[in-house]
Amino acid sequence: MRWLFAGDDEVAPSRPCQAEVEKSATPDVVKTVTYQGALHAFDVSEIPKETRGPGGAMGYNAQAAAAAWEEETLLGDQWHRRQRGGG
Numbered sequence: 001m002r003w004l005f006a007g008d009d010e011v012a013p014s015r016p017c018q019a020e021v022e023k024s025a026t027p028d029v030v031k032t033v034t035y036q037g038a039l040h041a042f043d044v045s046e047i048p049k050e051t052r053g054p055g056g057a058m059g060y061n062a063q064a065a066a067a068a069w070e071e072e073t074l075l076g077d078q079w080h081r082r083q084r085g086g087g
Contacts, residue, residue, distance in 0.1 A: 001025075002075050003032045004068050010056025011040035033071055035064035043068055 003021050005014035018032050040058035041047050042065055049059035 001030045002071060003030065004071060005032060005034040006038035006040055006042045006061075006064065007034045007036035008038060008057075009040045011053065011058055012055075033068075035061070035067060037061065038064035 003018070005018055007014055014034050018034065021030060021032055035042060038061045039050065040053075040056070042059070042061040045060045045062075045065070047059045049061065050057050051059045
């Protein structure tokens with residue numbers, strides 16, 4: 001399992017979320033990734049960068065979104081290898 005965090009998230013700050021995940025998860029089962037400079041909803045291209053919402057700034061970050069997509073693709077590839085018995 002992977003948890004992807006926006007490093008500059010004002011809506012759901014990453015540090016407390018990440019600490020909670022790490023406290024309650026088995027380290028070899030959960031991986032956390034933080035995208036520094038990214039805001040809440042960094043992967044939603046329809047939300048312009050630094051849009052102000054009720055909880056704070058949010059918005060698309062193309063670099064973080066691409067990196068997150070790559071991270072998820074790697075996770076999917078690993079899952080498929082395990083399903084085929086490839087570890």
